[in-house]
Amino acid sequence: MVLESQQLVNAQGEALTVDQAISNLRQTADPSLRYYAAWWLGRFRVRDGAAIAALVEALKDETDRAPDGGYPLRRNAARALGKLGDRTVVPALMGCLSCPDYYVREAAIQALEMLGDDVCVPALRAMLAGGIEAATQVEGKPHLVQPYNAILEALGSLGARAAVEEVAPFLDHPVPQVQNAAARAMYQLTGDAAYCNRLVQVLQGPNLQLRRSAMMDLGAVGYLPAAGAIAATLAENSLKLIALQGVLEHHLQATDFPESSLSSEARQVMALMDDLL
Amino acid sequence: MASPSAELAALINAVETADSKAGIVQAVWALAAANDPRAIPTLIEVLGYNNPGAAVAATEGLVSLGEVAVPALLEQLDGHNYGARAWAIRALALIQDPRALNVLVETARGDFALSVRRAAAKGLGTLNWSKLPEAAVESAQTEALTTLIEAVADPEWVVRYAAVVGLAALAAALPPGGNADQIRPALETVVKHDSVPAVQARAQMALDSFAQK
Known part of the structure; x- marks a missing residue:
């Protein structure tokens, strides 16, 4: 530029x-x-x-x-x-x-x-060893023993389907952010919309931090049916726009834009974005 | 039975004496809903409280009051902290009164906060030109257009996106020929060369809407 x-x-x-x-x-x-x-x-x-x-x-x-x-x-x-x-x-x-x-x-x-090199997948899976029982808070620190959010998100993005059984238990981890990360990864690994619908539920919840994180997760995986819920959740427009950009661009790629013309779904997402500017 | 002005005084008092962030938000929504021009100074004051929920409510109140709020918003722009200024510019962009043209131009060009440049860029496209004296319309539109064509090269994608939205709206407002002819090539450049697919797509959507006319 x-x-x-x-x-x-x-x-x-x-x-x-x-x-x-x-x-x-x-x-x-x-x-x-x-x-x-x-x-x-x-x-x-x-x-x-x-x-x-x-x-x-x-x-x-x-x-x-x-x-x-x-x-x-x-x-x-x-x-x-x-x-x-x-x-x-x-x-x-x-x-x-x-x-x-x-x-x-x-x-x-x-x-x-x-x-995006999946050679690290076995090492990441090893970091989930012990499951949620081992995934406890470190005494005197503001974090768990491992950066579980990052591990789960990476396994999802890297398409580590072999890790599904190790990821799934984290849907029930006591820390809600970890549940969100697990839901996001499970959607990426299985394509099952039920996992994204869990994140959409979080968008109606009372906790701003969790609404923000669920919104960014939905944007990162590009879950198109969540566009309306993202636009309507109570959070900053700046973050909603970034999440909707993720949803839009995922869809644009799937529909082969700019070689193909814009779909009506893409237009709808952009109409939502226009109102948030 | 309280007189209208006593009711308003009570609503203003509730904003000034609320003792929690949530309490302030609620009181501001109530004051905004009164839709009374006498609430304008208080609503503008709230923009500087560093309470986003309250600022959203106050902005909504000011926007629904519309042009009657414009002189006070413009007058108090510089006397406020940065956060308040950003909210006031958002309100001005949404009210669409062309008296805000200079402020929006200056903001879209040079503000350091991208959320404010974003609001100004969209606002520049949607000003209500019919409120200007006829002789002033063309030069005002030219200034908005020039600023928006610069803003489609902003370093932040969301500002470029907003500038495309502004250009699309301006294209609909301009008479055919003349200035309007610059908009299509500017959007075509965005479709071809912008690095962010969302911005390219928005420009394509604008071009598609021209084709339908």
């Missing part, structure tokens, strides 16, 4: 070049420069060999440590690698699945989902 060069300017108005970003990432004196460079390379989709090598290196960083023992740079490096579309980094990301930092594991799983 014409605006590409403007987008290369960061929030403070400072421009980075690819070479600067890579050298910022490689130095170790200033952790904040490294952290920012890792984000920047992902944000601007820098698919340069040297950038990818530096990001893979950063997945093993020991110098940038959070007060809780976490690895902030590793998290950002994993997120960036997910955006760069280079599957040669899959083994390095899979190495992060046993990182002691929950958020590194979560970022790595999301990156693996984006890269």
Whole structure:
């Protein structure tokens, strides 16, 4: 796009070049420069060999440590690698699945989902071992023992049909967000609309956070019959528009737009979107 | 029996004294439903409460009051915090009064919040041109058109989508020939070159609607 060069300017108005970003990432004196460079390379989709090598290196960083023992740079490096579309980094990301930092594991799983290589499926299934009984809260932390939402969503997106029996029990996990993630995955793995209808039910519920997450799940899987319910749920128009964009684009792809003309369903979804602008 | 103005005072008082977020939302809906121009200052005040539910209610109230709310909305645009400004611009876009043209142009071009650029872009297409003196219509429409043609290159997809919606509405309002002739090629470019399928599809829908005429 014409605006590409403007987008290369960061929030403070400072421009980075690819070479600067890579050298910022490689130095170790200033952790904040490294952290920012890792984000920047992902944000601007820098698919340069040297950038990818530096990001893979950063997945093993020991110098940038959070007060809780976490690895902030590793998290950002994993997120960036997910955006760069280079599957040669899959083994390095899979190495992060046993990182002691929950958020590194979560970022790595999301990156693996984006890269779309199903070689990671057995490793993801192994992370569901013990089922919902093992999927408990970590004492003193705001999260469960594994990033179950990310695991379930990745298994769904990767079409891991062999994992259906391991995913299904999570429909009954006590944490509603995990139930949503399981429903979304089960729909992707089985095509059974009943799972999406569970998410549509959540849209009528009293909890805003859950309505938001169900809406984004329905958008992510592109469940067309939910379009009206998404438009009507009580939540921000900005999020409804993103969810409806997901529904619309899924349908456009299925109906072979722009080679074929617009379907009446596509027009209906756009009419809903027009009213939310 | 309370006089009409005592009833209104009670509704305003309920907004000002509500002691919970939910209580405020309820009181604002009640005040909005009164549909009384004397509620305008309070409704505008609510836009700055940082309470989205209440802001939705107040915006709805201001929009249903329509053009009578426009001078106060325009006057108070700069005196408010950022959130309030965004809601006020949404209200102005929905009221469709052409006195908001300059504000909408400026917002669609340069606001940093994409949700506000989005509302302004759609609003630019749906202004009620018949409210302008006849001699002023053409130059106002040209300004809206120029701004929307710029906005279809916005970095955010949803702003481009809104600009397409604005262009489609403007095409319906413009007399054939002249300026209107710029709209079709602009939409065709979007269909061919936009990177986001939802935006391409919306432009195609607009072109299809021209073909039916």
